Amino acid sequence: MTGTQQTNARPTPPAGEGHQPPPAARAAGLVLAITAALAVVAMAFALPAVHSAPREVPIGAAGPQAASAQTVDMLERSGRDAFAVTFYPSRAALTRAIEDREVYGGITLPAAPGEPATLLIATGASPAVAGLLTQMGHQLGMHTGMPVTIEDLAPPTPDDPRGAGLAASALPLTLAGLLPAIALVLAFPRAPGLQFGAALASAALSGVTIAALLRYVLGSTTTNFWGVAGGLTLGVGAALLLLLGLGALFGKAGLGVGALLAVLVGNPLSGLTSAPEMLPAGWGALGQLLPQGATATVLRSAAFFDGAGSSGAVAVLVCWALTGTALLSAAALRHRKLAAR
Structure with missing residues (x-):
């Protein structure tokens, strides 16, 4: 007697499928991973702001030597290492x-008693530091x-x-x-060659576009348009070429590490929203060695100090x-x- 023989054997699952956790567990793991990533991002942006304080901010004092020495001593004691004071002859x-x-x-400081002292600030260098110096000047007047x-x-x-436009340009x-x-x-x-050409074009277009927005839309700058655009082009180009090189040579892993x-x-330590000297000790100096921090310095110098x-x-x-x-x-x-092989 012939006939087909039926079996109750189930199809063999693909390799590895039987070891996967249930969908609910995978969904929970995904949610936890996203939450952890958001916590890291929040800490990266919040910690520099929370711990922001003046640390050895360089300022100057000028005037008669004896009076200046007394004032410098007062500034250093009242500032609690907030300021690093340099004396200038005039x-x-x-x-x-x-x-x-x-x-x-x-x-x-005045040359004669009863004359007013003059506090010199530069809001374009850092609105946050200018505010601190203004407060310090008021306190100095009250004490003396x-x-x-x-x-x-x-x-x-x-x-x-308030200089909000330049500060807000850090993330863009x-x-x-x-x-x-x-x-x-x-x-x-x-296609590294194509990538390189496109990166240069993108950096130039981004630099001019952001400079135009800062001047004609936000009104954050009024002079040296092409100096600002050139500085932004260099800053964007440096960051773009670095990330592009990492991605071209190491693939998605290199690109991911560079992006993180x-x-x-780089972005939290740029100092564009305050000043490098107001970041936690050492981190401000590190930020200035990264593309974003260097770009922030170039931007403020070009916008308010003619590149100085x-x-x-x-x-x-x-x-x-x-x-x-x-x-x-x-x-x-x-x-x-690889192509030659």
């Missing part, structure tokens, strides 16, 4: 130091009985009196370097741009070797 020397971005501001007048050597624009500048890098790596994974460092480290004090930051950006270009070149060489 108001003109102190003014030059502020305009060259060597110090954030300072006080000029000496009238204090305030003069702003880099005043904010009438349309943006980070995204201007990050998003094109992600798009170019994913869209053209084996840019968002979680930005040479170090420009050098940092050039180094990062060259590093990214070297990574892209290494990726191109690897692709050529």
Whole structure:
């Protein structure tokens, strides 16, 4: 007797499928992972702000030597290491130091008793520090009985009196370097030359666009448009080339690591919303060695000081741009070797 033999055996599941956790457990793990990631992002952005305080902020004092020595001693004691005071022989020397971005501001003491002292500030260098110096000047006048007048050597624009526009540009500048890098790596994974050309074009377009928004929409800047646009182009280009090089050479892993460092480290430590000296000790200096921090310095220097004090930051950006270009070149060489095989 012949016939078909039926069995109750179930189909063998694909390899690994039987070891997967149930959907509810996977959903719970996904929710926990997202929550942890959000907590990390929140801490990265909140901790620098929470622990923001003046630490050895460079300021100056000018005037008669004896009176200046007394004032410097008072500033250092009342500031509790908030300020690092440098003595200048004259108001003109102190003014030059502020305009060259060597110090954030300072006080000029009168030559004769009864005359007012002059507090020199530069809001364009940092609205937060300018506010601290203004408060310090009022306290100094109350303690000494000496009238204090305030003069702003880099005043904010009438349309943006609090300097909010430049501070708010920190995240857009980070995204201007990050998003094109992600798009170019994913869209053209084996074309480093095309990626390089597109990155340069994207950086130039982003720099001019953000400069135009700061001037013509937000009113945060009024002078040196092309200097601001050039500085932003260099800053965005340095970050973009670095991220692009990491992605081209190491794939999605390199791009992911670079993106996390840019968002979680570079952006919070840029100092654009306050000042590097107001970040926790050591972190402000680290931020200035990263593309976002150097871009912040170049932006403020170009917008309010005609580029003064930005040479170090420009050098940092050039180094990062060259590093990214070297990574892209290494990726191109690897692709050529693989194609030759």
